Amino acid sequence: MTDQNSTPDTTAASASPAAAGTRKSSAKPARSRxxxxxxxxLYQHIVGRNEASDIDVFTRDLSGFHKADSAHYDALLYGCIEQATALDAMIAPKLDRHFAEISPVEHAIMWIGVYEMQHCLDVPWRVVLNECIELAKDFGGTDGHKYVNAVLGGLAPELRSAEVQADRQSGRAK
Incomplete structure (x- = not known):
């Protein structure tokens, strides 16, 4: 997504969670939110099979939504749901188990990561990866972040080959 009104991500928030899934940082970037x-x-969609429009209405009423980048949220919510089959087809070869055995939280995070790597070229791949790892730490299971890291890290060279290669040559990535 390259929305003219959105500011590109250049760093990822790294504050630790203060309480169930929230970080204590008033300066958290709108894209992180x-x-x-x-x-x-997306969790509601995966678990409850709720319609995107119903989920959207509910989510926009949640506390703190006004601090989020709503255009980026829209792109992620609607884009991931519309492209779920294609996203799963990219993710599946990197999994060591069936989707039914993957936590819906980690599944949704992987959708976000793959979608952003494909469509949000203004966000560096390392930021996408780090943000998804942080989401998994904040919302996922005990070691879910390691799984998300392995899957998205494995997809990054395919989805952002030139960018990953440039980072490897400069020493910023392995």
Whole structure:
């Protein structure tokens, strides 16, 4: 997504969670917040099979939504749901188990990561990866972040080959 009204991500929030899924940082970037709300919405879609428009209405009423980048949230929510089959087809070869055995939280985070790597070229791949790892730490299971890291880290060279290669040559990535 390259929305003219959105500011590109250049760093990822790294504050630790203060309480169930919230970080104590008043300076948390709006895009980080939009990812959190998109994750909650996508979880509702995966678990409850709720319609995107119904989820959207509910999510926009949640406390703190006004601090999120709503255009980025829209892109993530609607884009991930519309492209779910294609996203799963990219993710599946990197999994060591069936989707039914993957936590819906980690599943939604992987959707976000793959979607952003494909469509949000203004967000560096390392930021996408780090943001998804942080989401998994905040909302996922005990070691879910390691799984998300392995899957998205494995997809990054395929989805952002030139960018990953440039980072490897400069020493910023392995």
């Amino acid at each position: 939009s990812r959190e709300f998109a994750l909650q919405a």
